[in-house]
Amino acid sequence: MKGPATAADLREAARRRLPRFIFDYVDGGSFDEVTLRRNRTALEAVTMRQRVLADVSDMDLTTTLFGEKLAMPLMLAPVGMGGMLSRRGETKAARAAATHGVPLILSTTSVCPIEEVAAACATPFWFQLYVAKDRAFCADMIARAKAAGCKVLFLTVDLPSPGPRYRDQRSGLSGPAGLLGQWRRWSSILAHPGWTLDVGLRGRPHTLGNVAPIMKGKVKLADFLRWSGQNFDPSVSWRDLDFIRKHWDGPLVIKGITDVEDARRAAAEGVDGLVVSNHGGRQLDGSMATAQALPIIADAVGDKLSVLMDGGVRSGLDMLRALALGAKGVLIGRSWAYALAAGGEEGVGDMLALYAAELRSAMALTGCSNIGEIGRHMLVKD
C-alpha cells in the first residue's frame, strides 16, 4: 500500500484480502455490537485543548511500563488466531513490534507457538493467559512463557464464557454446522485465492501452536473451537490469582476490567496493572465504553497500579486521548490485525510508525513534549 494507510484504509484492505468469515471474526463484536460502536464514539467525543507557543521542538515519546522501556506507550493487544490473517502472522507482528520498540502481547490462542515467536525476536514479548478449566494446561503455558523470556503476564478475565458473536455464526466461522457451514467457508476461501495460496495452504493457520499439544494432534479449526468452548471456565474467581501467583512471580496485569469495584479489588490483590477493556466490544454488549470507564478507574486506583486501556484506538491521536483520560499505556487490537492482513510485517511496522508520528503531532498541538506531561488538564470539560 502506498502512502500513509490509516486504520480505515487498512480495514478496507483487510476486508478485500481475507475470506469473509475471517474478516468478520476480526471486525465483529457481540450481540448487536453496541459496545463495539460505543468504544469509538466515546473516544471520538474526547475533546482536547489546542495549545500554542509551548516550544515542542524536543519531543520524547518513550515511557517505562513494568520495568521495561517502550518507544511509545503502546502494546499490540492479544489477538487470538492472528496467524489466520497472514502467514505465520504473530511472528511477523512480534518482529514489527520489536523493531518499533513496543511489545506484542501474544495470545494463548495464537497460531504461532510461543517458542516460534521467541526465536524470531531479539527483544522479549509479553504473554496473555486465559484460565482454562484444565489448570495443568495453564501452569504449562506459564512455564513456557517464562522459558521463552516473557517478562509480563496478562491475565484475561472478561471471558468466563464467550459473548455471542452473530457475525461469526452467519459467515460460517462458528456455524451453521454441516453442508451449509462448509459451503459458506469454502466459497469464501475460493473467492480469495491470494489468501488461500499464501496463508491457507502455506501458513498452517489451523494449527494453534500453544493449545495443539494438549489437543492430542487434533488441530483443525473446528476442533479448536470445540476445545475452547468446552474449556472456558465459568468458575474462575479472584481466588484463582493464588494459583497464578504460585506459578508466576513476574509483573501480573489483569485484562478486562470496566467496573470500578473490580478495579479496587484488583488493586487490593496487589497486581501490577490492569487493562480497562471490554474485549473490543466482543463480550458484554451494552457495557460501558472504555473511554467512559477509564477516568473513573484511573481516579480510583491509578496511584496503586498501572492503568492501561484498549478499545477503539485507531490512531496516535486516539492514543493521546486515552493517555489524557488517565491511561499509562494503550493496547491496540483490530488496528494491528487489519495491518497484518493488509501488509504483513511491513504493514504492522508502517502502522506503528504512523501511530508514533500521529502521537508526536497530537502532542505538539496540545503543547506536550513528553508522555509524563499528558493528563486530564489537556481536556475540555463539558
Ligand SMILES: Cc1cc2nc3c(=O)[nH]c(=O)nc-3n(C[C@H](O)[C@H](O)[C@H](O)COP(=O)(O)O)c2cc1C
Ligand atoms: C480478532 C480478535 C481476537 C482477540 N483475541 C483475544 C485473545 O486471544 N485474548 C485477549 O485477551 N483478548 C483478545 N481480543 C481482545 C483484544 O485483546 C483487545 O482487548 C481489543 O481488540 C481492543 O479493542 P480494539 O480491537 O478496538 O483495539 C481479541 C480481539 C479481536 C478483535
